[in-house]
Amino acid sequence: MAMLIPLLLMIVLFYFLLIRPQQKRQKEVNAMQSGLSKGDKIITIGGLHGTVVAIEDGNVVLDCAGSELTFDRNAVRTVLAKSDAVEEEVVEAEVEEVPTTEVETKEDVK
Incomplete structure (x- = not known):
């Protein structure tokens, strides 16, 4: 159980620092390209x-x-x-x- 907590924290950290900002940028690019x-x-x-x-x-x-x-x-x-x-x-x-x-x-x- 003690080894599982740091792994979950790393997954949450990766989500908020890498995955979520990339999804926001991709939505903005798609909106810009569709709004041409x-x-x-x-x-x-x-x-x-x-x-x-x-x-x-x-x-x-x-x-x-x-x-x-x-x-x-x-x-x-x-x-x-x-x-x-x-x-x-x-x-x-x-x-x-x-x-x-x-x-x-x-x-x-x-």
Whole structure:
């Protein structure tokens, strides 16, 4: 019985330090890959940067410097910019105005 307790503690420790975080990361990656949409800027596992042109069954068609390449959806590593988020940032930047302040010079003070 005394030998069984350290073994159980090691199993619990491995679960919380290795298995559980890996499962969380895998869920996030699956959600990111299933949430791809046309116009997203992405990076593939091989390091190729491109923009999503079309999404077929399990494939993603990317526009990379004028040429279209087809990749498996699982080859997408990172989404750099979502298509809707980019448009919203541009609209907010056009609406936002920077306040100006006047600086007094020595001549104005006299």
